[in-house]
Amino acid sequence: MIDRHISQERLNYLWILAYAAALVFLLRLINLQVLMASHYREIADKNRTQIIAQVAPRGRIFTSDDIAVATNKPSFSLIYFPGQLKTNSETDALASGLARQLALPYEALRNTLFKSARMGTPMRLAENISSKNMLSLSELKSIYPGVDIIVEARRFYPFGAYLSHLIGYIGKMDPREWSQRGKDKNYSMDSRVGKTGLEKMYETELKGLDGGIYLEVDSRGRLSRRLESREWASGADIYLTINSKAQMAAEEGLAASATGKGAVVALDPRSGAVLALVSMPDYDPNIFVAYQEDRDQEKLKNLPEFNVALQGTYPPASPFKIITSAALLETGKVSVDETFNCPGYYDAGSRKFKCWEKKGHGKMDFLHGLAHSCDVYYYNAALRVGPLNIEKKARQFRLGLPTGISLPDEKSGNVFGPSQRAAKKSYWFIGDTLNLAIGQGETLVTPIQTALVIAAVANGGIFHRPYYVNKIVNREGVALYRGRVEELSRLNFKDSTWDLLRQGLRQVVDEGTGQAAKTSGIDVYGKTGTAQNPQGKDHAWFVAYAALPGQPAEVAVSVLVEHGEHGASAAAPIAKMVIEALFKNKLPSKAYMAPAPSVKLGTAVPAGLAPEAGKV
């Protein structure tokens, strides 16, 4: 067209504009469909798939004698996938069939079925079905399509509070844990995680891989089809060094003691393996498995999570005399045969220091002094040996240091002596020496520290880091971790020192204060103690180790009964029970430790679902 009134130039501009816009669109399309494609594909897949998670069974926890102390219980639920039953009469028939089998009201079941069909969402018809019902229900499953039985693995602690301080418990994640774990696809909002103890420490190993039923849903969340099911993989099993019988005896014994509060620690002096670890009061971790916020809040608040065995600090009292004796024997400043007279008190000039035996012990040499725990003998000896030597020995026996057991918040206790006072720019008095000698005053120890001390006496001065996990084995049978013996330090004492100490401790049990721990056929070496407690009744101590005649010592025990008053009567019998359980397989009255048939999940039953109400 040739027209002098109009120029075609402007249409060209418009064309250039359109062309430029097309180029912009092209770049945007490349960005969306080529560069970011996988990102958007992921969002699209997330949009359309809904996963009914099958929580994998957590790894089980076994004692060294293969008793499962933490396992899983299958919990069966009946789930209904709508869209496969067409007619009302079929639905009615299913409802009546289920009502008969489950002994549930027909109307309620029918309503749920119709609701499920109307909303197009899979729904849970019944929970916690007994295994007897399950068999007949699996027939129903083949008659009526759409019904499926699913199993959810629920944590189960067969022996309740048994070993609870070591095992810990599981619970829902708090926001902080969720922010840490949320990135891991194996965790969902309602996943349970270990909150304390082993459950927390080995969460990664115990967790396993969750399975799931993948559903395709439309934009309104209605089921469009089932995509696939993924099998779960159960977590790795943990094998402990704990001896179930020793643990049992310790728990029973402590529970039966005067106050039922305290701690028992039993170690293998040869390796540092923990054979029993009890702290009371304890709790039943089962209550948290089906934890409901409104219902169990109170229980959680008052949970006795305090682990007396490594967090409770007490004056060591008479067991400290082992250390004083070691100082005495090593320095040689007091000869073994030298006697001191015990009139029932020691006159330190300004003040009289009493012996626990008010009548007095009379003339005491080393062995008798130790056997009868004569305070006056130790007062005299300590003044000769000197407080600095005793403090040095206390440090060599690793008082004031945490044992390094891999449990959280272990306390280190306290050592006091002249050098510590000097560091604090304070004075040392003669009375301090006397208090130091008999383990009173400012010295504070945890039960596990005293267990280490007595173990060192048993094994000739070797300190091992206490450990309680023997191995962790995954489901293929491969050991992921093995507990190993770790030497912390070693005492280089004269042989005669050890011999005399052992001789003295033997006499404590044979004829002295610890006779309650005597048992036939086993050599028991021990030391009682009564820790003065200004706030209430005294705490009872007993530390001991035991060996078959002529054999190396196999167990070292430390017992603390809070407010148990006398070590001889309150604590020593518990140690005896532990020793007898180990050596003679003798269990206390209630033998509830029959190994429960531990249920293996994940192989026999293919599917399980996470427990969430109504809509799954």
Add this chain to the structure above:
Amino acid sequence: MIFTPQAALKKSRMDWTLFISILLLLTIGTVAVISSVVVLPHQAKIVRTHFIALPLALIAFSAVWSLNYQVFQDQWKFVYGLTLMSLAAVLLFGVADKGARSWFHLPFFSVQPSEFARIGLILVLANYLDKRIVKIREFSVVLGAFLLALPVFFLLIKQPDFSAILITLPIILIMLFAAGANISHLAIIFGYSFISGLFPVLWTLINMNPELLGNPFVNYFFHLSDFSWNALFFLAGTGLAAYLLWVLSVQLYSKISGVFFAGAAMVISFGFLSGIMVQHQMKEYQQKRLEVFLSPESDPRGAGYNLLQARVAIGSGGILGRGIFSGTQSRLGFVPERHTDFILAVIGEEMGFWGTMLVAGLYVLLLRRIMLTAKLARDRFGYLVGCGIFGMFMVYFFINFGMLLGLIPVAGVPLPLLSYGGSNMVATLTAMGIMQSIYARRYALV
């Protein structure tokens, strides 16, 4: 191929490139429509309507092609009358759907007259501009064009069909531009429309963020929308400010004409008044669309959800697509309006980058053929009609692609030749028929 008049001489009366592009787009569109509706409960009705509209559209195409387009110029009064009557009739006899009275219900399908009204308006405007081409650089011609379009807009607002207005308004500007109107006149018109659009946008923005009202200036501005005495003060203030600026410019011996200041004040004032009108006329869903524009991803389940899901659909298609009938985003209903306004999302998801590239490429090709045909037209009227139809396609292309790719807000605009929608398809092919008619009667064949 060099498109010269000499080469054109040997060519047929049929623009095969254009025709094949149209057929290709219709085929892709049909596949995508079927794929996206196949899971819907009322899919049979949609597919049936689509297949009724297809032959009707092709018949319309052939009929208009064989008709000399110059008849529309001769009979422009009839075209104009028919346009206005159909729009008036739909207000009286039409049925309401989604809050807009824009449909005639017929036994087998519904007709949306606003789709045809757009073509009618292009023809009438082309005639108007053709007649006044000598005076095109006068503002009266620009105003006259808008006065001619005013009844159409009035009837569209009455429905209300905002997306039709959104498409039609730029077409008028494009036609005026192509006809050679003064750029400053167009700037006035554009400024006016921009301001009348800007005010409601700002008010909506404040409405969405009430904490802004703490600022007294913002608070004052927000209450302008009430059209109280404040608004009159604002108008007076604008006039005064313009006058003072003019005085200042005179004092400074500047050569800026006083008309400029008066014009600017007028544009702002009238833009403001129209803005208030738009604000009070806006329906709730339109308000919602505006809000989405202002913060598209604030609430993934709420207003911005559709945009996001459409983008996810396109992106998840990747290079090769997920396969026809296999797009999860569209089939499972995550993409709304999938067979109409969001058809590109379906194509992007199921046919991938190659699919969207093909569609965009065909659109560019189509635009190019329209442009070349317009240039070949035997008379000015044909050229102007070609510019109008070019503008129409360009606006559709910009808005729909821009919306689907997340560059501009949701506007509810279909993609001609691809989207489901009988009226749109017939109207579009009528327009294409006009282009073919212009091509067939190009000057080189006289």
